[in-house]
Amino acid sequence: MKLTGGLGGLDGFNAALAEIGNGDALAKVLAETAEEIRQRAMVNLADGAPPNSRTGALARSLTVTPSGDGGYIVSTPLDYGWHLEFGSTARPAMPWLTPAADDAQPGLADRASDSLNATIAGAVRCRR
Numbered sequence: 001m002k003l004t005g006g007l008g009g010l011d012g013f014n015a016a017l018a019e020i021g022n023g024d025a026l027a028k029v030l031a032e033t034a035e036e037i038r039q040r041a042m043v044n045l046a047d048g049a050p051p052n053s054r055t056g057a058l059a060r061s062l063t064v065t066p067s068g069d070g071g072y073i074v075s076t077p078l079d080y081g082w083h084l085e086f087g088s089t090a091r092p093a094m095p096w097l098t099p100a101a102d103d104a105q106p107g108l109a110d111r112a113s114d115s116l117n118a119t120i121a122g123a124v125r126c127r128r
Contacts, residue, residue: 027070030071033107036107037074040099041074041097045096057078062076074097085098
């Protein structure tokens with residue numbers, strides 16, 4: 001079993017940015033946000049509070065990969081990441097990835113807004 005988190009459903013937004021003239025702008029924003037989520041999750045796993053990892057293997061296993069639909073996936077191949085995040089019959093949930101994504105959400109909105117504004121401003125300058 002593989003634990004995966006992602007930012008998806010952005011095909012329409014990507015297409016709209018591409019029409020404005022800079023479809024790569026959102027991809028950069030999403031890649032930065034996915035990396036921020038990975039970094040925050042690593043901190044969540046290493047801060048000494050549950051669910052801190054004794055070996056650090058879970059934190060080291062976190063990767064960011066393109067999802068194929070314009071988004072990015074933060075994931076781990078380690079099964080116990082799933083059990084820590086969502087709990088099991090033997091232990092309660094100790095989320096570490098969801099809080100990282102929640103904490104990164106305002107940054108995504110700010111970066112996307114800044115990117116869109118810059119893209120629109122560039123398109124307006126080009127059309128004058």
